[in-house]
Amino acid sequence: MQFSNRISNMDFSPIRKLSKFAKETEKRGIKVYHLNIGQPDVKTPDTFFEGVTNYNENIVKYCDSQGIDSLIESFIQSLSDSNIYFDKDELMITHGGSEAIQFALMAICDPGDEVISPEPFYSNYSSFAKIAGAEIVPVETKIENEFHLPGEDLIESKITNRTKCILISNPCNPTGTVYSYEELEMLARIAKKYDLFIISDEVYRQFIFDNISYTSCMHLSDILDRVILVDSISKHYSACGARIGLVASKNKELMHNILKLCQARLCVSTIEQFAASNLINTMNSYITDVKMQYKKRRDIMYTAMSNIPGVVCSKPEGAFYMLAKLPVDDSDKFARWLLEDFSYNNHTLMFAPASGFYATRGLGKNEARFSYCTSIEDIKNSMIILENALEKYNKISKVKILDLAEQ
Ligand SMILES: Cc1ncc(COP(=O)(O)O)c(C=O)c1O
Structure with missing residues (x-):
């Protein structure tokens, strides 16, 4: 059976494509912080x-x-x-x-x-x-x-x-x-x-x-x-x-x-x-309060992210996402590694690899989108996980490169 060119040419969402791996990780008893998706934790009015x-x-x-x-x-x-x-x-x-x-x-x-x-x-x-x-x-x-x-x-x-x-x-x-x-x-x-x-x-x-x-x-x-x-x-x-x-x-x-x-x-x-x-x-204060919460979360994420060695990010002016350049070769690979091979105190992290937000091939390969519409505690924990994960990932990558050089 044949499908249309239209559907064959479409891609899966970079925001959701790692969900099946996250489910497996959660089945293994590891808590996953979902910073991949723009689903606010705020109560609906x-x-x-x-x-x-x-x-x-x-x-x-x-x-x-x-x-x-x-x-x-x-x-x-x-x-x-x-x-x-x-x-x-x-x-x-x-x-x-x-x-x-x-x-x-x-x-x-x-x-x-x-x-x-x-x-x-x-x-x-x-x-x-x-x-x-x-x-x-x-x-x-x-x-x-x-x-x-x-x-x-x-x-x-x-x-x-x-x-x-x-x-x-x-x-x-x-x-x-x-x-x-x-x-x-x-x-x-x-x-x-x-x-x-x-x-x-x-x-x-x-x-x-x-x-x-x-x-x-x-x-x-x-x-x-x-x-x-x-x-x-x-x-x-x-x-x-x-x-x-x-x-x-x-x-x-x-x-x-x-x-x-x-x-x-x-x-x-x-x-x-x-x-x-x-x-x-709805009271006008609802949106004002929510906006204040997001600003606070933005500040926490931005400060923590800016202090992680090798990470480059710009301060978001609105919405509730931050796009960061990570010190990795490929953020898709790193995202899967976080879910399949890494945990820190039995916790790990999910983000949206940024290549799916670009139409130009090759752009965004070492970038990732993090959403901050989740709790301050989750944001703080996620940033600790990210820093530890990057350190470990880069150590492993260096060892692999040295091993290859010796062969
Ligand atoms: C920029 C942008 N436009 C549109 C949408 C779709 O929103 P809706 O839930 O209203 O369909 C989203 C959802 O994340 C978005 O980020």
Whole structure:
């Protein structure tokens, strides 16, 4: 039996691909710290669960393909708190930010089209692009420059007549970089010059630290018809399993077309939408408190990581990930070794090898993404494990190299 080229060309998620090894490790009685995944340990607000209880229909019906009115209205209101303004027909509820990005790409790309994205990028972008028949064309960003965007010329040099859009996450997963107003203005100039859309994935937009100001692409008034905003409750309200997000654009023609995709999948889960619409009643302090917790965790991880010999990292400005260069030849191999051959006081660590966040072959080979949406104690223990593991791994590697030299 044959499978499609589309599915054969897709990769497994670098965030989840080591899970089967971690399960084996746990079966052997070793505790694994899961810093590979962006699953917050924060409690989902009570308002969400109250919303579930408030659902008092006796049939779980299909609802409107665009989403239920109360949820659309509550998103419009909460976005307006960030000076982002949409009318009702400019916003559609999706199964998380994931479906929002897929719908945006499917609406604007034909097979063979290209999507410019700064790399490293959220690894599922490759899969989303492939589902739409498109390819990611990466623009390299570097740790030495804290993963900020390169110059305009370099980005323009990647544009061809197949380029349809620029796709960014801001704040960025996996680097934690927050793009400045000037960087976004540069992207806006490029988008105008080459007639491109910008898909702005802002699912971490409320987690920005150190008083860095937040610019949404929706704040760039002269390109509003080119911006497609993606948002989600997954990270902001620690509600990843609810699968509630949104796609929004001032380009009404685009949204009218995206409605076809929404209708083809009928609707987003009705009860989850009811629950999510009640999040509007969450105290403002919820997000502020969560953000403070992440900042504290970021500081602890960054300080510990910076003190590990040979590790190079840049301080994340937002989201809850840190990308670090490790003193190893291959972080994929090191990640497996941590799970299969190493433990420290019966504990070990799982991270996401960074090569899967790059489209350019060979890049990110000695880099790794660590998430810090777990407890301070787990972060501290993980950093101790990492330091000990690196020391042992490099000793073993040196012995192996010496043995080979003697043979
Ligand atoms: C940058 C980015 N965009 C989108 C998503 C998908 O989020 P959702 O759970 O809303 O589908 C994630 C999830 O980790 C992410 O990191």
